[in-house]
Amino acid sequence: MSDLRRAAAEWLAQDPDPDTRAELQALLDAGDDAALADRFASRLEFGTAGLRGELGAGPNRMNRVTVMRAAAGLAARLLAGDPNAQDGTSPDQATDANAQDGTPAGRATDVPGGPAGMAGGTGRPGVVIGYDARHGSRQFALDTAAVVTGAGLRAWVMPRPLPTPVLAFAVRHLGADAGVMVTASHNPPRDNGYKVYWGDGAQILTPLDAEIAAAIDAVGRVDELPLGKPGDWTVLDDDIVEAYLVALDGLPLDGSPRDVSIAYTPMHGVGLEVLRRAFARAGFPEPAVVAEQAEPDPDFPTVAFPNPEEPGAMDLVMALAERTGADLAIANDPDADRCAVAVPGPDGWRTLTGDEVGGLLAEYVLRHTRGGDRLVVTTIVSSSLLGRIAERHGVRFAESLTGFKWIMKARTAPDDRQVFGYEEALGYSLGGDGGVPVRDKDGIGAALAIAALAAEAKRDGRTLLDLLDDQARRYGLHLTAPLSIRVEDRALIAGAMTRLRTAPPTALGGLQVTRVDDLTAGSGGLPPTEGLRLRMPGARVVIRPSGTEPKLKCYLEVVRPPGDNDRDAAARTLEAIRTDLAATLALT
Template identity: 55%
Template sequence: DNGYKVYLGARLGGELGAGAQIVPPADAGIEAAIRAVGPLAQVPLGPAGQVLGDDLVASYVDRAAAVVTPDGPRDLKVAYTPLHGVGAAVLTAAFARAGFPVPGVVPDQAEPDPAFPTVGFPNPEEPGAVDRLVALADATGADLAIANDPDADRCAVVVRDGSGREDGQGWRMLRGDEVGALLADHLMRRGVTGLYATTIVSSSLLRAMCAARGLPYDETLTGFKWIVRAGAGAHPLVFGYEEALGYCVAPGHVRDKDGITAALTVAELAAELKARGRTLVDRLDELAAEFGVHHTDQLSVRVDDLRLIADAMARIRAATPTTLLGQPVTEARDLLPGADVVILRTAAARVVVRPSGTEPKLKAYLEVVEPVANGDVAAARDRARAAVAALRAEVAAALGV
């Protein structure tokens, strides 16, 4: 149970806010109305609400399947888990409706179960959460493995990647920034024009792709309530993502992150690449060769005392680093009072520091951009990983954590 979400209609939300999550001042208005309610026994009750039927799900499946192009390659074997959530029935129906083979589902994670008995924490990003998915993918010879979180609005993609292993096998979960770049590139190659957007903590690769291809770009604060309002209406939003595995591939269909349509679009791309003897990892390498390796990572510190987060933010504001990785800081931005965020940039690195909005954590989002020399993407990735590790240490010291 993640509480409830409130979405605006066109009358209150206007053109940009219609179908999107609320933002100020609507949230304050709702809070004030709740505070004004008297004792529950004295509140007049309205008529019973309407329970929506299965026709709503069928309509969603039809529109989700229409997100992918008809008659494209469909030869793709997918392993899938909803992590004890609600995604399995809808995702398998959408895949079948779009003409894909129905994914194999992890049997003991297929049905909704609020106890989440087979995982420590039902977040696909958590260590061990997709172990059963990978086992199923291995056992069935799947081309690709996909996980939704329990409410199916996020999508994790796990690919075969045997780098560093003698048997050439193995799996790894793609970072949200990697999937975001793949999806954006796929839509661009399909000729989808309009605004592409992400958040201030996501990779700068999308910005570089849009600049090279002459497409409008915007970035927002974290959260899809802001992403779907990107660009202030100057251009229609056609794609948005955030690094935490959230993707909006069809804003005309769902003005929020949606793990089902994201999974379908990933499958479409993977099937097209497979038909040409290539993989998602190959396409990532091609993007790296064109735009450089954009390696992202996080420094995340959980605290028991929230004052430690405030102290760390005060420390980096009072003694802002003037260099990172030996390069001068060319931009230092403090987003207060609008947002408790500090952004630092050099010619080849970026750091965004903020408190988590949902957990007692301090987060620093790290990015290093490493050029690819002589087509050697692997060497550039090695250099980028080493640079991010060094950057993590420098940022931890600056924050005092």
């Protein structure tokens, strides 16, 4: 028997899922060694993004065995000690980073609105588990609960499919030591994933990911794991959603008008119910909803990719906005942690970039909060505009590596009070004078704030496009655009990065490349990361592989000084850079 067939037989013997057992048995019976190699010659690697991959049998797929192993590894790491240690920060930083709510290391001492007896710091370590409406998500959540309770931990499971920001909020609200969200966010329907949070309510970082991965490697057969059963874990009720909505009351919305009409889509995901309740609670009119995309559907039948950034993904909501005469179109991705915005313009509806929304929300938050200790954060691939906004408003500014796991750990001083963080990929976390209530991107909270901003502009006879022009006049025009290239073979991405390092381009879009930064060596005090940054006069390009999809992602920015507000000229320069970069990469 070959090693592949032996590994498949061993997997088959422990797999509790009749569907993946049948899939694997069919491959064994057919002698399909290529398909077996695809599933067993490699495996999904647990990292700072947790796990994410295609559903199916074998260690290189998302399935019940993979999830149970991950849960057992997480439980082992929690039981190994100090569940309050922060990923990649010193003990002092850990305390300061989580002091915004007055509790050390993100542990709740009181859980208003939560079930009795769930305060952190007592008894066994605990894990709160959420899930979206994708194929397999609920079962993966229940498997996680069974494994962690079988290992002797406490577990709380969300009452139904809910947005990722509700889970991220619940970690701190319940005083849990960790959180798990079963979701693949905006990936294609064939995928699912497993995102892990620590006791501070933020996603895990190095070295914690490696410690959990090592614990997963030590897990034996899953059919030999001790398992809890229903009744051993707590199924939460709607109080947890209500507590999240109460927390959103802390957003700086007071005094803003509410006269704004919105067209909305949850994009076949789980955002609709919570967003409707959040809007009603804040006094906004109920949005018009895209009927074809209103209900959760794990097959995402109306979009090629359920990602608001993808071309065509927002066509239905913009069409609804046009029909209803809406002021604004808003989309959440399927797990509602991202928020996309479209507005009417002279040439019809257009989507705003994540950087445009980030700049607008940053100034909105800074106008409605106070204090020189306020901190705003973005990533090295996002627009440089936020730094200029922070300087003008006299607040602290930090850059982080890509992803909210880094944004929520960024600090410039021990007493930083983060009130805003964003990344260009439509992710935003914002708060009032008490800091951010959710330590991850929050598409519901962002939708509330952008509605308030649009209502303010409408009251003054203006639009979000007018506000963008105001920013260009104040800070200079900052125009950004992505170049994302999807591949079937990730080795092509590694090859492209090697070529760029060996022979970087000398010019792009007619601009001389004056400097190349290899981000694997670290940059500006940040940890090393896979990527390159190319600098040109008045322009910048960052190139990096995606951490969750088989994509090479490039982030382009052209900056014109205040007074030079020629968007057409800047757009032509941006497109020229994009064209030359695509030719240099040679991946299409």
